[in-house]
Amino acid sequence: MSDFEVTVTDDGVGVVRPLDRLTMVSAKRFTGHVADLIGGGTSRIVVDLSGTGFVDSSGLGALIAGLKSARQAGGDLRLAAPTEQVLTILSLTNLDKVLRPRDSVADAF
């Protein structure tokens, strides 16, 4: 069962951390966490992928949807610390240009 940790830093940056896999199974819950953060006034969001071993096309779709929502709210959504499989599919789908990964959550904003 995939799950998420959601926190807001002292600087007001929302951090969503998928704890296992971000796939068709968990993508809707991810989208819900992003919507809750934006609804609560937090539109600068980092997705901490350091514990996410696998992302599928549904997960990529949810990341893009989150990026659009965050930007519409005046913020942004950035990726931190992707694992090998995630880097591979970001590159193959050309999404590494729009979701350019950062080394760590602290580097993201």
Add this chain to the structure above:
Amino acid sequence: MDAELVRSIRLPGRVESVDTVGQELAEVWRDVPDVSSADRTRVETALVEVVGNVVEHALAGRGGSEVVVELHVNAREILAEVADDGSALEVDPAGATMPAADATGGRGLALAVLVTDELHYRRDGETNRWRLRWQRGDLP
């Protein structure tokens, strides 16, 4: 490794099977530890997309159905045959194109094609059959 490892994985026709595939593959890799990390990534990425396509489209609303993945691993290549008895799919791997960066969907088949050396789909009577092949050691 001279021998061929053959493994049959039966998955219930529901969305959660997309994650079960990953767990089952982790078991397979324990038995063939010489498969490289890059090859594991390619196999899992493609199989998750194909199984996702099956449970989301072919088996949607069909309780009690299942997807069967038969995996063959030898020293040269990895083959997977994926079968289900769901509805026929409108799938054309040869025509799959990667959508624009701002699209929130439609990447699955194009991604699966990119990470395989061969990907075929055919309707065989009442059965959907996919065949995927990876040459070991190829980069995605």
